Amino acid sequence: MSEAAHITETAHAMADAARRAILPHFRAEGGLAADNKAADHFDPVTVADRAAEEAMRVILAERRPDDGILGEEFGHSEGTSGLTWVLDPIDGTRGFMSGTPTWGVLIAVGGPEGPSFGMIDQPYTGERFWGGFGAAQWTGPLGARRLATRRTATLDEAILFTTFPEVGTPQDRDGFRAVADRVRLVRYGMDCYAYALLAAGQIDLVIEAGLHAYDIQAPIAVIEAAGGIVTDWQGGKTHMGGRAIAAANPEIHRAALEIVAPFAAG
Known part of the structure; x- marks a missing residue:
């Protein structure tokens, strides 16, 4: 074997x-x-x-x-x-x-x-x-x-999930809301099931903060294998936790990252 x-x-x-x-x-x-x-x-x-x-x-x-x-x-x-x-x-x-x-x-x-x-x-x-x-x-x-992720290309067509409305720090919450204001639909309270739905082609984005390695490593592997992207809020690796943005494809990832990156600086 x-x-x-x-x-x-x-x-x-x-x-x-x-x-x-x-x-x-x-x-x-x-x-x-x-x-x-x-x-x-x-x-x-x-x-x-x-x-x-x-x-x-x-x-x-x-x-x-x-x-x-x-x-x-x-x-x-x-x-x-x-x-x-x-x-x-x-x-x-x-x-x-x-x-x-x-x-x-x-x-x-x-x-x-x-x-x-x-x-x-x-x-x-x-x-x-x-x-x-x-x-x-x-x-x-x-x-x-x-498993295969969606091809949604613009934020105004996107479905965004997170676990808690109170995402991370106040600055993190401002970053999340800046994206949430641009998308078609926002849902809360899904825990890891949100990442599974992204990999299965049902939603487009999951944005979270305050994660640990054990919260995000399995979703990273599943989503990337299905064609998606998972990074931190500045486009770097996030497998050790912190802030994460999981996206169905490069286009929707790029659009959301441009919005949240300034909130992760400093």
Whole structure:
């Protein structure tokens, strides 16, 4: 088996394990208790987050013990292969707690330069989006399909998503609103599902700030494999987090980047 095939097979096994760990807790009767990881705002973590990351780490220990791991819940484990798996067991825990199906499991792998493969899995809807090594695919209730981004060329035709109306800092919010004022439609609260929809050709832009590596690496790999572009607000790499602008194609990326770049300066 080739290295690419082994990585892809391992990612699918990890996503399957995460699904089994998470689904018994989703929309549980009486709700789901959460701990708050932050002192100044609500940043929840649940038993499902921890169980899913533990389940994925077990798969990696069995199949790829030489690789490193960076996970949201259990931190960084060094490896010797030069590859690191970047895991967010539930991206969108607030949505998960609220019963919305906009959360997902994020799995990426790559080196210091960024991810070479990524996967966004939505266990409740049964949808899985993945990309890398020359493939960009999606499976779900409608069967298997190829991922391909949209060709929308102008902002006045574009659909823009973000997770929170209060994007990042006040300056970040001003930058987001400057783009939002130019597009056809803006939607909020989608977490990682927004990036999956961009890769699937349903929307044109996702603009966010204050991200971590585990929030963005899987979306980068999936979207780029589907023909899109993901950069920071000044056109550079964003695989270690911070501000991100994900676009369906170079034209729409260029148009949005011209607007947000001044807000990222300084």
